[in-house]
Amino acid sequence: MDAKDSLLIPIFQLILSIFTNMKKMEYRVIGVMSGTSLDGLDLVFAEINFNDEVDFSIVNSETIPYSAEWRQKLSSAINLDPAALHQLDVEYTSYLSNVISQFIQKNDIDLLDAVCSHGHTVKHRPKDGITLQIGNLPQLGKALGIPVVCDFRVQDVELGGQGAPLVPIGDKLLFNQYKYCINLGGFANISQEKDSQRIAYDICPVNTVSNYFMQKIGEEYDENGKLARSGELNEELLEELNSLKFYRKKPPKSLGVEWVNSDILPLIEKYKIEIPEILKTYTVHVAIQIAKSLDDDPSSDVLLTGGGVFNTYLIEELKLRSSCNFIIPDNQVIDFKEALIFALLGVLKLRGEINVLSSVTGAKIDHSSGRIYEP
Template identity: 45%
Template sequence: MSGTSLDGLDLAYCHIWETTTGWNFEIKETHSISYGEEMQAKLKNSIYLRADQLLQFHNIYGSWLGQQAKDFIKEHTLEVDFIASHGHTTHHQPQNGLTFQIGSGQHLANESATKVICDFRTNDVALGGQGAPLVPIGDQLFFCQYDYCLNLGGISNISFEQNGKRLAYDIGLANMILNHITKKIHLDYDKGGALAKTGKINKEMLDQLNDLEFYKLPFPKSIGFEWFVEKVVPIVEGTKDSIENLLHTAVHHICDQIALQVKAQKTKTKKSLFVTGGGALNTFLMDCLQEKLGSETKVVSPSKTLIEFKEALVFALMGVLREEQKINCLSSVTGAKRDSFGGVIYLPA
């Protein structure tokens, strides 16, 4: 799994099984590989590449993923049925029938000498869906005891049950804006939100962010890096203030939008919000979110392993469901014409 926050590659070795009472999982081994400056820059700027250059990078990155997987398997002496790979999203324009995750499945399979299941989003987009978010199938099958499941990666997204159906959508910003700000002082991220905590709100910036058109759109809806570059970066770059104040303002914006969405769902008096993704490790953000939600919603954070590797776990589940030819893309979430099982299978040559 490689996410929009561009912090690195997550690998998780998962055991997934089904019983008469439902689906179960165990995360047995994990490893994160931080991207070097060169790889981070290549991934970030890949949306500007010509088609032939992008496809070349797609193949190179696929081989690189295969090498990382092979090393991981060898180091832990793992017995692997297949590799389920999300890849890295470079283009996401469902309104144009387009989504693209680089990391060629064939190159990955050849390099790792292992069967690969990848390209989980394209089929849903071809069926008229958003192709995102996809993690809600994991929320439904693994974490249904919580009223809401919130993921704080580069983007924030939420899922919940309503009238017997799983609903989910991208809320808006999360680590993407925070990491963009910290890069100005050559920091990969604001650990625990320590810098953000010391800042103050810049009201003009907060108002501009909260007024973004995307927040007014009905769901299903999703965003990608292109939206961030076009709509958000100009606001951040146009605000002359300290790094601490920019971060503080961004955290309040993120929490404002999440709180609005949770409070809009009139389900019951006491609610639980299960939070995973890198943003769940930002103590200041989590405290701010709990404060804005109030006592009627309890913010629940699991183990550090689950916080960091939940998305990788869910894409492993999606691979299992694809292998079993069972639904892994929910039309109630994406807006597609029908439920489907997404994923393309590649065998090593």
């Protein structure tokens, strides 16, 4: 080997190293989200690119409502013994694969890098080291024939975190033009940049409670908050709700259905009042708790997303209690922001980059969470 050849070898190795370590910059992914309000499965097909700032385009989106049978199965899953819960996990994973496959076929989607799925939360008791989302079994990747990224919460709880909320990394990367990002779903959660770090936490239950009482009268939800608007305000109940210990806790903090079942529903039901009065009082309670989380500055932009945005009475009550500038985006962002961000979480996992922030969850470190299942 002459001197010329010996010089070419390290140059070739350097070029090879550069190409080997270059990360893919554009991704075609499906994000799947099932929330605690049990409205249904939210699916988005999105293109996410990292060429400059992280950017996205939602190409297709759809909500698949849960049947009455699936709503009953999921709402009662928390009470199942381990064997029955495992069987439900298998059934739900199969159900997910069918829904996702139909979404792919309907929209003629190809060249997918991954399906990124949240699963459905059955148990969330982070102080006991427990969080469980069903639908995150390896069979999902095998059934779809596509890489699957899922089970995003478990690692964070193992690292001492709350396992929630996970959406704030998406707020930071995709929606950082807003001072606050608030999602009004089964629970209300808030995200903001403070002292050069992202802070986020669950504020209070929203649709988890209102839908529970609407279903007692045969309705799925209170459209536009009409029934709540018609009710009387129960000052005594309102005071008790606002006095709950959770609201005095400092972040990081998160909520699960367990807390609703143990602290919220029994408190409301002991009053033995009519449902319009319950809904009115609870809606005002939600507005008060959200307003307390804001700085009441008219120059502060607040992005509102999630199904609760369509409750016009809730939004009116919120605006009565805060001077912030509330921004309601287009319906696609309102309905599918969380599914979009779980698509982003999956891409970050594929890239080996941080997708969970310790400043948000209280975990020991920032980390890249989730499991990757190859087909």
